[in-house]
Amino acid sequence: MSSKVLVTFGTMTGTTREVAEAIGAELRAGGHAVEVARVDEAKSIDDFDAVVAGTPVMIGMLNGPFRKFMRRNAKKLASKKVAWFLVCGYMNEPTDENVNSARKRVDSISGLVPDANPLATAMFGGAIKTQGSDFERLNPFLKFMSGKIAADMKDGRDWNAIKAWARHLAAKL
Secondary structure, X not given: OOOEEEEEEOOOOOHHHHHHHHHHHHHHHOOOEEEEEEOOOOOXXXXXXXXXXXXXXXXXXXXXXXXXXXXXXXXXHOOOEEEEEEEEHXXXXXXXXXXXXXXXXXXXXXXXXXXXXXXXXXXXXOOOOOOOHHHHOOOHHHHHHHHHHHHOOOOOOOHHHHHHHHHHHHHHO
């Protein structure tokens, strides 16, 4: 059975947007009706059967607009099929310590919506973009800092793993 799914995301430089779009494409291929939107542009979750929410982790913290979206919609999310993912540099080198750090961030997502029971969660490697519409929305200081960090960071997103997770999720929806 097909579900109407909102794939929503917080992002700073656009890398989480790209992951959300890839997840949305796989869910569509799995037969679901999908809308992909930034958390600060998502109007309402009322008309959706399921919500897949993603956030970057920057300096160990979840994206602010993402946290606000999750808190604002906590009661509604508790009554829907949900899944969440994060995109973070920790997972670029998945040592035990880094995986544990990322897992703590996933747990903190669950803490924002304690009554929700996610069908799936995922932790993906990250990257920092230094161009594009999301990057251009940043203030000059954040652009500068993002550029400095990006210079030392490889793109750790594993597109095969992202797509596989989304296909697995599509079957659960």
